[in-house]
Amino acid sequence: MTYIESKLEFSFSRASEIQHVENGEFGHGLKNVDFLIREIDEVILLEVKGTSQEVTRYLSDDIVNQLVEKARDTYTYLHLIQDTAKQLTYIALIDFRTKEIDSAMLLRRSDALKAGLRGEKGHSWQIEYIQRAFLVDVENFKKEFPNFEVNRVD
Amino acid sequence: MKPVTSLRLKNFTAFEDLDFRPSEGINVLVGSNGTGKTHVMKLIYSLLSYTHFGKQVEEKILGVFLPTPMNLGRLVRRRRGVDNTEVKLTLADKLTVDIEWNSRSKEKAYRKNPIIALALKRKPESVIYIPVKEMLANAPGFQSLFATHEINFEEVYNDIIIHAFRPPRRGVPDDRRKALLDTLRKQMKGVVIKKEETFFLKTSGEGIIEFPLVAEGWRKLGLLWLLIQNQTLSKGSFLFWDEPESNLNPELQRTIANVLLELQRFGVQIFIATHDYTILKWFQLLHEKSDKIRYHAFERIEKNVVVNTTEDYFQIKPNKIAEAFDILYDEAIKKERGTKNK
Numbered sequence: 308m309t310y311i312e313s314k315l316e317f318s319f320s321r322a323s324e325i326q327h328v329e330n331g332e333f334g335h336g337l338k339n340v341d342f343l344i345r346e347i348d349e350v351i352l353l354e355v356k357g358t359s360q361e362v363t364r365y366l367s368d369d370i371v372n373q374l375v376e377k378a379r380d381t382y383t384y385l386h387l388i389q390d391t392a393k394q395l396t397y398i399a400l401i402d403f404r405t406k407e408i409d410s411a412m413l414l415r416r417s418d419a420l421k422a423g424l425r426g427e428k429g430h431s432w433q434i435e436y437i438q439r440a441f442l443v444d445v446e447n448f449k450k451e452f453p454n455f456e457v458n459r460v461d
Numbered sequence: 462m463k464p465v466t467s468l469r470l471k472n473f474t475a476f477e478d479l480d481f482r483p484s485e486g487i488n489v490l491v492g493s494n495g496t497g498k499t500h501v502m503k504l505i506y507s508l509l510s511y512t513h514f515g516k517q518v519e520e521k522i523l524g525v526f527l528p529t530p531m532n533l534g535r536l537v538r539r540r541r542g543v544d545n546t547e548v549k550l551t552l553a554d555k556l557t558v559d560i561e562w563n564s565r566s567k568e569k570a571y572r573k574n575p576i577i578a579l580a581l582k583r584k585p586e587s588v589i590y591i592p593v594k595e596m597l598a599n600a601p602g603f604q605s606l607f608a609t610h611e612i613n614f615e616e617v618y619n620d621i622i623i624h625a626f627r628p629p630r631r632g633v634p635d636d637r638r639k640a641l642l643d644t645l646r647k648q649m650k651g652v653v654i655k656k657e658e659t660f661f662l663k664t665s666g667e668g669i670i671e672f673p674l675v676a677e678g679w680r681k682l683g684l685l686w687l688l689i690q691n692q693t694l695s696k697g698s699f700l701f702w703d704e705p706e707s708n709l710n711p712e713l714q715r716t717i718a719n720v721l722l723e724l725q726r727f728g729v730q731i732f733i734a735t736h737d738y739t740i741l742k743w744f745q746l747l748h749e750k751s752d753k754i755r756y757h758a759f760e761r762i763e764k765n766v767v768v769n770t771t772e773d774y775f776q777i778k779p780n781k782i783a784e785a786f787d788i789l790y791d792e793a794i795k796k797e798r799g800t801k802n803k
Contacts, residue, residue, distance in 0.1 A: 406775050411738055411786040414793060421797075439797050451794055 311460060312341045313357035315402060315445070318456035319344060337380040338373075340397075349394040352381050352437075356401045371416065374399050374442075375423040382436040397424070397440040400448050402459070408444060417442040462587065462697050463553035464730040465505060471547040472538040474500045477765040483732065484772070485553065486725040486753025489744060490734040493781050496759035497766050498734035500526075502590070502701045503617070505732065508550045508558045509699055510588035514620070518560060519570050524616035525590075537564040540764075587698030589624055589688060590617040593707050595680045597625055598672040601658040625684060626655065630692045638689060641723055645686040648716050649679040653687050677708040685720060696728035706737035718743035722752055738782045745774035 310317045310327050319325050319342075326343040333339050342353040354377055356370070378397050385391050399420060417440075424437045441451065448457055464485035470476045475497035490498040503525050511521030519533060528535035537546045543564050550558040559573035592615070596603070600622050606612060607619040634642065646652055651664035660672040662683060672680055688694045705717050718740055721731055735741060741756075748754050756777045758769045769778050777783075 409783055409786065410790040411742075411783070414786060414790040417790070417793060441794060441797060443794075447790075447794070451798075 310342070312355045313402060314459060314461050315355060315357070315400075316458050316460045317342070317355075319454075321454045323347060333380065333384040337384055338377045339384070340377050340381045343381070343385075345393075349396050350385065350390070352378060352395060352397045354378075354397070354399045356399070358401065358403050358405070368419070370401075371419045371423050374420055375426075378424060378437055378440075391436075394438045395436060397437045398448070398452070399440070399442045400457075401442065401444060403444050413442060413444060413447070462509070462699070463556070465509070465550060465699075466553050467549075467551045468501065468505060469547070469549040469551075470504075472544045473504070473546045473548060474536055474538060475761070475766040476500075477538060479766070479768060481757070481768055482755075482770055483730070483757075484753045484755035485730055487721060487731045487744065487748075487755070488733070489741060489754065489756045490732065490759060491736075491741065491756065491777065491780065491782060492759030493761065494736075496761050498759050499703055502703060502732050502734060503615075504548065505550060506588060506590045506617070506699075506701045508548070510590075510620070513588065514616075518558065518572070519562075519568055521616070523568070527613065527615045531568075533562045533566040533568065533570060534564040537562070537566075587693060587695065588701075589621070589693060589699065590701040591621060591681075591684065591703065591705070592617045593704045594618070595677050595684070595708065596621055597660045597680055597684055598675075598677075600625070600660060600672075604658075621684070624691075624693050625660070625687050627691045627693060629690050634690070634692075637723065637727070638692075641689050641720055642686060644716060644720065645682050645689070648713060649675075649682045649686070653683040653690075678710060678713055681705070681709060682713070682716070685717075689720075689724075694724055694727075694729050698729050700724065700729055700731045702731070702733045704735060704737075705733055706735055706740050711737075711739040714740040715743050715747070718747050722747055722749075722754075725752060725754075736782060738786060741774075741782055 308318070308325070310325070312327070324345040326345070328339045328341060328343060330339065340352040340354040344351040344353060354374060382391070382395065385395070420442045421440050424440055425435060443451060445457060445459070448455070465483055466485070468479070468481040468483070470479040470481070475495070481501060490501065492498055504522070507521045507525045508518065511518045514521065516524070522536070523531045523533065526536060537544050545561060545563045547561050548558070557574055560570040561573070562570040596618050604619060604622055607614065649662065650666070651662045654661050654663045654669070660683070662670045662672065662675045662679065664670060672683070675683070694700060706714060709717065714737070721733070722744070725731055744754060755770055755772050756774060758777050758779055760767055760769065760779055771777060
């Protein structure tokens with residue numbers, strides 16, 4: 308089965324269970340990621356962003372903050388439905404359709420995302436709810452996650 | 462002087478056969494260590510500047526490269542047997558420096574066109590080489606020591622001090638030059654002054670600070686400030702800068718790229734060798750369509766070095782600086798993947 312998100316077509320044929328999340332589906336004003344991919348030993352939170360707007364916006368702190376917020380709210384949802392037994396992996400896939408973005412920029416934003424997620428631990432929060440986080444473009448998504456297929460649809 | 466349009470090399474140090482075609486604006490030389498970037502810059506510098514120092518071209522080459530022993534033959538590409546080195550530098554007005562020597566040569570090269578020296582004398586003071594190590598802090602006594610003793614410093618270190626000591630030209634600098642000076646002044650929070658043989662940073666808040674106590678990055682900005690202020694860097698001049706990024710925090714590299722782009726607009730031909738992503742990227746982001754910039758990627762293929770030249774940042778091949786970040790990014794992902802179930 309294939310899924311379309313942000314002008315990208317995904318196929319998760321080898322994944323255990325796919326939840327393509329609709330905006331607002333979690334209720335109570337909680338933000339959501341686009342996919343929850345439940346595998347044998349982990350749950351993957353996949354957030355997909357297309358860059359129809361100005362590309363540099365997708366390298367901003369605002370975007371990192373949004374990504375962190377979505378991870379936190381998704382974790383809250385998983386906690387409330389008692390589905391946090393498995394490790395959580397977060398993949399933020401940004402479809403940069405420009406050669407302006409290189410590995411140095413991806414690395415920096417990837418570090419910012421991890422720092423943001425760790426910063427969520429705060430003073431009273433005792434767990435790092437996301438164990439692994441990746442910020443990738445389409446090319447690196449294909450390379451690093453070969454079990455998933457992704458193609459542009461336009 | 463007119464800009465350099467080509468450098469042809471045969472059997473010179475790392476190069477078997479090189480046809481180097483620089484831009485008349487900015488030339489950014491990239492490549493792994495040992496690919497000859499500095500050699501190309503030093504050679505062009507020697508060929509353009511020797512008359513300023515009242516030297517023969519061979520003497521200048523030897524002084525700048527400092528082989529041991531001081532024989533031209535040491536600069537011939539190393540391999541078995543006797544080989545000839547050919548060097549031909551051409552300027553936009555078709556003037557050439559065309560010399561040749563072999564692996565047995567000591568202090569004399571064969572000159573194919575002795576007239577060039579006269580042309581170079583037209584504006585001989587305008588060829589600048591900024592070496593990796595900042596030298597103004599070591600200026601007191603250095604020139605006299607260099608002149609009288611056999612000290613093992615390449616001549617570029619003495620030359621840059623000579624240029625920095627030049628007094629400013631008469632008259633008021635034009636608005637663009639003033640703007641550049643102002644940009645540098647703000648970054649280093651002061652201006653450079655000279656007292657006898659010593660340089661100082663004169664700040665508005667902390668008084669006068671002797672150069673050895675000033676951060677090395679700011680000293681580099683100070684040198685640039687001096688060369689713009691005394692108008693050594695002006696239309697028709699040449700600037701060679703080896704690793705401008707050394708000792709500079711990346712946040713200052715935007716300033717460096719901006720200043721170099723503006724100097725290029727004045728008509729300064731610039732050559733920099735860099736290993737730094739930030740400064741390379743700033744050139745790509747800040748340059749305007751009318752700016753003239755070429756990237757030269759030096760690559761060692763077996764025992765030879767080849768140079769791929771492009772005006773498009775994204776066509777720099779190989780781009781070892783960007784590749785280093787590819788590796789870092791891949792490693793970061795690999796490490797993150799390795800945390801699974803820990």
